[in-house]
Amino acid sequence: MxxxxxxxxxxxxxxxxxxxxxxxxxxxxxxxxxxxxxxxxxxxxxxxxxxxxxxxxxxNSKEELFTACVRREARALRASVRDSVDPRLPADRQLWAGLTAFFTHTAENPDGWAVLHRQARTHGEPFALEVAAMRDEMVARVASLIGAAAREAGTAGRTPELAARDMTGLAQALVGAAESLAGWRHEDGTVSARDAAATLMNFAWVGLGELLRGERWTAR
Amino acid sequence: MxxxxxxxxxxxxxxxxxxxxxxxxxxxxxxxxxxxxxxxxxxxxxxxxxxxxxxxxxxNSKEELFTACVRREARALRASVRDSVDPRLPADRQLWAGLTAFFTHTAENPDGWAVLHRQARTHGEPFALEVAAMRDEMVARVASLIGAAAREAGTAGRTPELAARDMTGLAQALVGAAESLAGWRHEDGTVSARDAAATLMNFAWVGLGELLRGERWTAR
Known part of the structure; x- marks a missing residue:
């Protein structure tokens, strides 16, 4: 060293x-x-x-150095999340494992996370595409877990309004919520990765669980 | 003109x-x-x-011009959301009104939203503080709505674990989800403000509703 x-x-x-x-x-x-x-x-x-x-x-240049950083940090975060998830588990357990890995990795690599989330998303810059690709992959994975959960719940046929686009919307909401909580943890400093994952699982899964049972919020 | x-x-x-x-x-x-x-x-x-x-x-300068833009766009977004919410309504109706206003305003002002969300959050820049202040205000408002909902549900006493910090965590998740959905709508272009608000209300409120009734997700 x-x-x-x-x-x-x-x-x-x-x-x-x-x-x-x-x-x-x-x-x-x-x-x-x-x-x-x-x-x-x-x-x-x-x-x-x-x-x-x-x-x-x-x-070569500051821009190429930054792009290399973005690529490396994105690859590391993807790998952490991917390696933590056993695809044979039920969907909610997979999500729990993935979220816990996400919050653990971002807590252990706060600078890497700041590069990905706070610096690299600024559009108009070439490196924004790297981060967008990583994010799209996360959204797609979460959407497919929601789809799997719908099939597990056996309600996919009974709730036809939970179409592919709804799943993408829900996945976008969940990924945005995870990003926001990672930033909050970063500032707060006292919330553990497990607590953050539990907050989001409760928020997301208790909610999704009800959605998958056909519950809907309606304006009274 | x-x-x-x-x-x-x-x-x-x-x-x-x-x-x-x-x-x-x-x-x-x-x-x-x-x-x-x-x-x-x-x-x-x-x-x-x-x-x-x-x-x-x-x-004066590009930086001051940008800071003025951030301030103006933040003020306009805040005003749209604030003016749409009738504080006499139940908490979920207030959230629905606020979210609908948020998605409508960001759809009608895509460049303003890009300035706030994609450009101005880059830290290390003085204007990031303006956006952070706006976001903190949104999180605080949502947290107080969740608190109000807990009181309306009459379960605040029975679910002591939904403490101030949990409410902040849930509010952070909800605000992050809203930001993410606003970005998705911006790229997708076919999701209406009402659809985005409905997706998030279903995700958030059906979930929160269960949380407030004391439901918890647990690893099986």
């Missing part, structure tokens, strides 16, 4: 992959805390213990 | 407030579609039909 400290690359013989990883770690930390626009390549190089030209040599 | 076209300010005698409004309209449109970083003051001036120096004279 102390390799490369002291500035400059001379005298160090770290493999390129290790160097790149150090630079990316420093970049995620800096972008996540300071914001894309404010963060400087000097800061990132300093934190990584390398020279600024080396960062440019390896990662 | 055609006043001021043809570039330059000479020969026009529009009051400053009208000019500023035209510039802000042009700025919201441009920032909302192109993104803060990519949008240029030339583009904004061109769309407003004024010279670039005049934009600087009136609104």
């Amino acid at each position: 102390s390799a490369g400290r002291g500035g400059g690359v001379r005298g160090t013989r770290l493999p390129r992959a290790v160097r790149e990883r150090q630079m990316m770690d420093a970049a995620v930390h800096t972008f996540g805390r300071r914001g894309y626009r404010v963060a400087s390549m000097e800061e990132i190089a300093g934190l990584a213990g390398v020279s600024k030209p080396l960062v440019y040599l390896y990662l | 055609s006043a001021g076209r043809g570039g330059g300010v000479r020969g026009t005698r529009l009051p400053r407030a009208v000019r500023e409004r035209q510039m802000m309209d042009a700025a919201v449109h441009t920032f909302g579609r192109r993104g803060y970083r990519v949008a240029s003051m030339e583009e904004i001036a061109g769309l407003a039909g004024v010279s670039k120096p005049l934009v600087y004279l009136y609104l």
Whole structure:
């Protein structure tokens, strides 16, 4: 970990992959805390213990470095959630496992989450597409879990109004709720990943459970 | 509306407030579609039909112009939601009215919503505080509606675990879900404001209703 400290690359013989990883770690930390626009390549190089030209040599530009960070953090978050979910379990257990993994991962990687959620969604930037793709995948997975739950509940036939689009809408609501709770936890700092997942399961699943039984809210 | 076209300010005698409004309209449109970083003051001036120096004279800098846009759009959204809600109605009706107003306003002002939700939340920027304040107000209002609903249901005493923090968590989930659905509607383009509000009421209220009756999701 102390390799490369002291500035400059001379005298160090770290493999390129290790160097790149150090630079990316420093970049995620800096972008996540300071914001894309404010963060400087000097800061990132300093934190990584390398020279600024080396960062440019390896990662080309601030934009490409940020895009690489987005891609890496998105891949890590996806993998955490995916690996936690056993597809043989009932839909609500899968959702519970996925949400717990999501809140745990975002709590353990607050800078990575800030990069994905607060920095990279700004549209008009090329990296926004990376985050949009990750988010679309999450929404699709949640929508398919809701579909599976509807089939498990055996009510899919009886509640025809829960069509594919309704499931996408519900999945969008659930993913947005999870994002919001992750941000709240980040600010509050005292809510555990399990508590956040439980809040959302109660909110979402008790609600979805009723929806799947054919309950509807109506204006009195 | 055609006043001021043809570039330059000479020969026009529009009051400053009208000019500023035209510039802000042009700025919201441009920032909302192109993104803060990519949008240029030339583009904004061109769309407003004024010279670039005049934009600087009136609104100082790109950052101040953007901050003014954020403030104006946040104020308009807040007012739409607030004016739609009759505090004498039951909590779920208030939420329904507020959500319908929220989805209607964001659909009618897609660029303003993009400025608030996709551009201005990028932290590290001074304008992020404006949006955070608006969002905190929404969360507080929703939390207080959930509290009112708990009292209406008469179960506040029987479900002590629905404490202030749980209500904030649920309100965070609901606001995040609403933001997500507003973004989805923006991309999808075929979901009406009423449909979006109904999706969220069903998701949130049928779920909350069960929570308030003491139902809990538990891992089987």
